Amino acid sequence: MKRPSQHRDRGIPDATVARLPLYLRALHGMAERAIATVSSEDLALAAGVNSAKLRKDLSHLGSYGTRGVGYDVEYLVYQISRELGLTQDWAVAIVGVGNLGRALANYGGFVSRGFRVAALVDADPEVVGDDIAGLNVEHIDELEAVIKRRGVSIVVLATPAAAAQEVCDRVVAAGVTSILNFAPVVLSVPEGVDVRKVDLSIELQILAFHEQRKAGGPLMAVDSQ
Amino acid sequence: MKRPSQHRDRGIPDATVARLPLYLRALHGMAERAIATVSSEDLALAAGVNSAKLRKDLSHLGSYGTRGVGYDVEYLVYQISRELGLTQDWAVAIVGVGNLGRALANYGGFVSRGFRVAALVDADPEVVGDDIAGLNVEHIDELEAVIKRRGVSIVVLATPAAAAQEVCDRVVAAGVTSILNFAPVVLSVPEGVDVRKVDLSIELQILAFHEQRKAGGPLMAVDSQ
DNA sequence: CCTACTTTGTGCGTCGGTTCACAAAGGGAT
């Protein structure tokens, strides 16, 4: 009982998954401007990728396009959202309410994509109890209780580097299997737990590398200043 | 027709460049703990990569290890820093002093890697003139002047999405060729300008995709144990 | 000096991802 048209089991490449949110963002913009259908060429342009790549990416979800016409914007938004799991509501906890944690709590981009900041947690008694972005900051001692009570399934780590691994261990022990880590440390987690890391200074260092190349050119003789 | 191959191939793969900051971070930690030499195995563990990959990455910079011994920590720190261009001082301007811009201005990870936040710029008269992280927020009208006066070579965009492209155009026109973009838009820039983007909600969406799979997505195909 | 041991540097098979190019599929006009 094999369906030739169904190849959406396990087989979506990581590189494709990483681009789906990009397409989704471009599609949302088009939906707002009341664009009904879009060609792979135009969508690729809006998302900043090659059109062949876009078509191949979308083909992994199924055949949602119409040859000679393009893709229906609304329908594609729905299909990608469903594939990414954005049709459900995700409760996110932010641990570490420093400058970054605060910025994240106030960041509008989360809410608009099916993510709900359900809890803020910190260790500093100075900030525990504060109201930030309409949420009460809770104490780190309550971490496990908060996760269970609020049904948190994704944790954002915005703690100092030194505290990240310990907090990570605790949230994993509490059943969380998806972590977004802003602390500049390599977290070690058991099999089955997903960690994605964002390191702001790493991005700058990569830019610096290329900038240095550009500035120096083939002859790197201007370094004495 | 193939390009004549350079004797010294200065072309370091992008994947390698992206990992060098990771190695550097691990090495700094070791230097602080007074570790003099380190094997590829240990360093790879600390950086969270495969040891063969690490050795191959380092071999692109030169033969800085000693067989049977390992790598000299201090020396390797210097070599990687130099390769990344971190031995010089980079002046960074942050445009957009909202929650995120504020967090970035206060983020310690920049300064410790050779980056100096040299200017803060915003359009809101409410925040222009404020002191944040020891810096005076300047008005967007002064953008070009500030870039020139402070020798800014890297710009961090933390503006609303709607303003990002216009600011981008202006900083590019002012001679900046390296941009770190936090705004959720695809920037279009001329050839020769590097843009790296960080989109917080994209990372969450990727996590949600995998989380959905784990939880039992379209098919309840949960592995036993 | 010679032997035993450690660790680097890399050749090579493999794999995933990107891109090209085109046949297949649909719409619209006549």
Place this chain on the structure above:
DNA sequence: ATCCCTTTGTGAACCGACGCACAAAGTAGG
């Protein structure tokens, strides 16, 4: 209905990255 035009979906070549496995190169000890 038939022809022409547009655009998708994909086979296949290409390209870079990954990781195994091993020879080369070094240390240490007798």
